[in-house]
Amino acid sequence: MTHGAFPMTPFLKQTGKTLFSLALTFLGLLIVTFIIARVVPVDPVTAILGERATGEQIAEMRAKLGLDDPIWKQFGIYLWDVIHFDLGTSIRTREPVLEEVGRYFPATLELSTLATIFGVLFGVPAGVLGATRPGSVFDQFTRLFGLIGYSVPVFWLSLIGLLLFYGQLGWVGGPGRLDSMYDMMYDMKVPAVTHMILIDTALAGEWDMWRNAVSHIILPAGILAWLSMAYISRMTRSFMMNEMGQEYITTARVKGMPEGRVIWVHGLRNTMVPLITVIALSYAYLLEGAVLTETIFAWPGLGRYITDALLIGDMPAVLGGTIVVGAVYIGLNMLSDILYRLADPRAR
Amino acid sequence: MTWNEWLLDPNPKSRAQSRAGQAWLQWLRFRRNHLAMAGLFITLALVLAAIFAPWIAPHDPIAQSLADRLQPPLTPGHLMGTDDFGRDILSRILYGSRITLYIVGLVILTAPVAGLIIGTVAGYFGGWVDAVLMRITDIFLAFPKLILALALVAVLGKGMENAVLAIALTSWPPYARVARAETLTVRNSDYIAAVRLQGAGATRIIWGHVMPMCLPSVIIRVTLDMAGIILTAAGLGFLGLGVQPPDPEWGVMISAGRKFLFEQWWVATMPGLAIFLVSLGFNLMGDGLRDVLDPKGAR
Numbered sequence: 001m002t003h004g005a006f007p008m009t010p011f012l013k014q015t016g017k018t019l020f021s022l023a024l025t026f027l028g029l030l031i032v033t034f035i036i037a038r039v040v041p042v043d044p045v046t047a048i049l050g051e052r053a054t055g056e057q058i059a060e061m062r063a064k065l066g067l068d069d070p071i072w073k074q075f076g077i078y079l080w081d082v083i084h085f086d087l088g089t090s091i092r093t094r095e096p097v098l099e100e101v102g103r104y105f106p107a108t109l110e111l112s113t114l115a116t117i118f119g120v121l122f123g124v125p126a127g128v129l130g131a132t133r134p135g136s137v138f139d140q141f142t143r144l145f146g147l148i149g150y151s152v153p154v155f156w157l158s159l160i161g162l163l164l165f166y167g168q169l170g171w172v173g174g175p176g177r178l179d180s181m182y183d184m185m186y187d188m189k190v191p192a193v194t195h196m197i198l199i200d201t202a203l204a205g206e207w208d209m210w211r212n213a214v215s216h217i218i219l220p221a222g223i224l225a226w227l228s229m230a231y232i233s234r235m236t237r238s239f240m241m242n243e244m245g246q247e248y249i250t251t252a253r254v255k256g257m258p259e260g261r262v263i264w265v266h267g268l269r270n271t272m273v274p275l276i277t278v279i280a281l282s283y284a285y286l287l288e289g290a291v292l293t294e295t296i297f298a299w300p301g302l303g304r305y306i307t308d309a310l311l312i313g314d315m316p317a318v319l320g321g322t323i324v325v326g327a328v329y330i331g332l333n334m335l336s337d338i339l340y341r342l343a344d345p346r347a348r
Numbered sequence: 349m350t351w352n353e354w355l356l357d358p359n360p361k362s363r364a365q366s367r368a369g370q371a372w373l374q375w376l377r378f379r380r381n382h383l384a385m386a387g388l389f390i391t392l393a394l395v396l397a398a399i400f401a402p403w404i405a406p407h408d409p410i411a412q413s414l415a416d417r418l419q420p421p422l423t424p425g426h427l428m429g430t431d432d433f434g435r436d437i438l439s440r441i442l443y444g445s446r447i448t449l450y451i452v453g454l455v456i457l458t459a460p461v462a463g464l465i466i467g468t469v470a471g472y473f474g475g476w477v478d479a480v481l482m483r484i485t486d487i488f489l490a491f492p493k494l495i496l497a498l499a500l501v502a503v504l505g506k507g508m509e510n511a512v513l514a515i516a517l518t519s520w521p522p523y524a525r526v527a528r529a530e531t532l533t534v535r536n537s538d539y540i541a542a543v544r545l546q547g548a549g550a551t552r553i554i555w556g557h558v559m560p561m562c563l564p565s566v567i568i569r570v571t572l573d574m575a576g577i578i579l580t581a582a583g584l585g586f587l588g589l590g591v592q593p594p595d596p597e598w599g600v601m602i603s604a605g606r607k608f609l610f611e612q613w614w615v616a617t618m619p620g621l622a623i624f625l626v627s628l629g630f631n632l633m634g635d636g637l638r639d640v641l642d643p644k645g646a647r
Contacts, residue, residue, distance in 0.1 A: 021486070025486060025487050150575065153579050153586075153599070155582075155599075167610045288493070292494075322492075
């Protein structure tokens with residue numbers, strides 16, 4: 001960090017550029033979802049009115065939905081709606097999609113946040129230790145562990161995890177966020193503050209329920225953490241290898257600085273900049289990677305919401321969910337971009 | 349002159365000889381990497397299994413035999429057991445390798461080619477062509493891949509071809525990026541200027557002189573992506589959106605075994621092991637290939 005004369009203007013200019021490209025990307029996202037929604041073989045009019053509607057009813061509905069307008073006007077209306085947080089109405093539940101997404105999203109957020117925390121806590125030290133002792137048994141082991149994380153189908157790993165830790169050993173809770181006993185009392189005992197069970201139960205002081213929630217989240221979060229760790233440790237290792245060969249490291253060593261300080265303070269601090277991007281990317285990836293995991297653990301998150309909607313052809317819900325995930329994804333990318341520039345004086 | 353001498357001749361007599369010599373040296377380097385060799389063997393095993401499936405599979409992969417349903421592994425005649433329709437799991441996995449290979453093949457024949465064309469055109473022409481094409485690429489990169497693939501399959505309908513199309517449509521942007529970066533480094537070089545002065549048109553220059561320079565980086569990317577393609581395809585199959593039963597696709601098989609996971613664990617476990625092994629093989633081979641073809645990218 002520089003002090004005193006902070007070169008703010010170029011930074012602001014860059015951030016402005018980032019925001020502009022963010023807006024453009026988001027517009028692109030909407031264009032793509034709009035195209036998908038328009039070429040979908042399910043006719044929205046039949047989906048609402050059913051097969052037996054008369055010609056007049058159909059014509060009326062088409063006019064009401066604006067399907068007779070020119071395509072650019074339809075897109076304008078779509079854009080206007082989305083900007084005003086209207087993602088349409090779910091065909092299945094007849095509820096506004098955004099409200100439903102708001103209910104499902106915290107569960108996904110809770111799961112992927114926990115997984116990313118684990119991934120960073122284990123992945124960064126593993127990568128650093130691997131880089132300082134390349135070729136050692138520890139290094140080989142971490143690489144193998146990471147490689148397995150890269151190669152394993154996550155839905156299969158989830159099933160095997162359930163089979164082993166829930167079915168055979170009984171160490172963890174099964175599918176769902178709580179045991180059914182707690183599930184029934186949940187709404188009465190715990191006020192919904194954040195919609196994240198671990199936080200809400202802790203706030204309400206329901207520690208039995210909290211422990212039960214932990215036993216349910218630990219397995220899916222652990223599995224996702226493995227994937228995130230595989231990526232984070234590999235990238236940390238490569239960044240650290242690069243730093244440890246630099247001259248300033250040699251200088252620090254020659255000065256007689258303890259090796260631990262050289263590695264963990266000087267070396268690691270300089271890898272922080274690219275690491276921020278890596279961590280943000282892996283977080284964004286987990287948000288979407290949770291789709292398959294959620295299906296298996298009956299986790300009421302966004303991924304499961306989208307796949308469930310998909311299987312019954314509820315397109316507004318699918319596209320609404322896609323837009324939200326896409327927006328979060330784009331947002332995380334931009335955030336990492338800005339953090340990157342804040343952390344690295346050369347990038348300002 | 350022995351083969352070795354011919355290959356390592358410091359003064360090759362022809363282009364073919366020099367190329368063969370290069371390839372030989374790269375192979376020697378690749379061979380020293382035991383993990384990469386393991387990956388190569390797994391990949392070869394997959395290809396062989398796919399080719400010879402009808403001869404090595406002990407049973408018909410589709411034929412049902414309800415008397416033999418849910419036999420555990422190591423039952424005589426059923427090394428990996430049977431599923432809920434009494435079909436031999438080993439035979440289904442062997443036939444399933446054909447589907448896996450087919451999907452991977454189709455994707456790597458389409459996505460990288462599209463990416464190559466877009467990237468080289470953007471890089472070669474520059475200006476607004478570059479701005480527009482790269483903006484589109486960025487938009488696709490900003491999409492969460494699996495979710496976009498899901499939405500596309502929802503629109504196109506279930507099935508293997510649509511799954512392939514969805515995966516291809518979501519995986520071309522990184523190739524376009526790589527190809528554009530390579531193009532930018534060569535577009536102002538003297539040899540391109542020389543070809544242009546001889547009167548070659550843009551198409552000819554891009555096709556004949558720019559694309560070949562981008563190929564190595566794109567190929568490395570492809571081998572590293574193959575595992576991801578397999579995992580995505582299996583994931584779509586698992587969700588019931590890709591290949592449809594009764595075809596023995598591995599993801600579909602896991603999905604079918606999910607119902608009796610706790611009682612008959614092998615039905616879901618065996619095909620999952622197959623996916624894991626093949627994807628591990630591709631990853632190991634990809635890492636090794638990158639070390640050989642692109643020493644500066646090695647980590």
